[in-house]
Amino acid sequence: MPVQLNHTIVYSSDKKRSAEFLADLLGLEVRPQYGPFLPVVTANDVALDFADAGEEPITPQHYAFLVSEEEFDTIFARIQEARLTYYADPMRSRPGEINHNDGGRGVYWADPDGHMLEIITRHYGGEKPA
Template identity: 90%
Template sequence: MPVQLNHTIVYASDKQRSAQFLADLLGLQVRPQYGPFLPVVTANDVALDFADAGERPVTPQHYAFLVSEEEFDAVFARIEQAGLTYYADPMRTRPGEINHNDGGRGVYWADPDGHMLEIITRHYGGEEPS
């Protein structure tokens, strides 16, 4: 079997709020809790397992999602409708813009705990999604 990413744990100050935030914007579902985890699963079966950080501080991470052009339009509309600040770059130097890197489109925004979320329509290097 080739190596595949199966899941990653996303620590949050409120796992329910953060999982629902991501699911709502990406048009996904929050799945039933499994142990301490609240999963949001992408189309390629990778689970983002949200877990409460408890007393530990949340260290912001970066999560990027490859989407079609149509999905980009839908997600971006939800970002705008929610009144979220978005950026063309991960350093947050180009607010209110999207990028056109590699012949596609991309945009970044922060979740309630500061995790940087990204949607892109092309793989880095310009390859179209298969």
């Protein structure tokens, strides 16, 4: 079997709020709690397992999602409807813009704990999603 990413843990100050935030924007569902985790699973079966950080500080991470052009439009509309600040770049130097890198579109925004989320319509290097 080739190596595949199966899951990653996303530490948050409120796992339910954070899992619902991501799931609602991406049009996914929050799966039933498994141990201490609330999973949100993408179409390629990678789970983002949301966990409460407790007293530990949260180190912001970056999570990028490859989407179709139609999904981009839908998700981007939800971002705008929620009045979230979005950026064309991960350094947050281009607020209120999307990018057109690699012949596609991309946009970044922060979740409630400062994790940077991104949707892109092309793989880096210009490949279209399968």
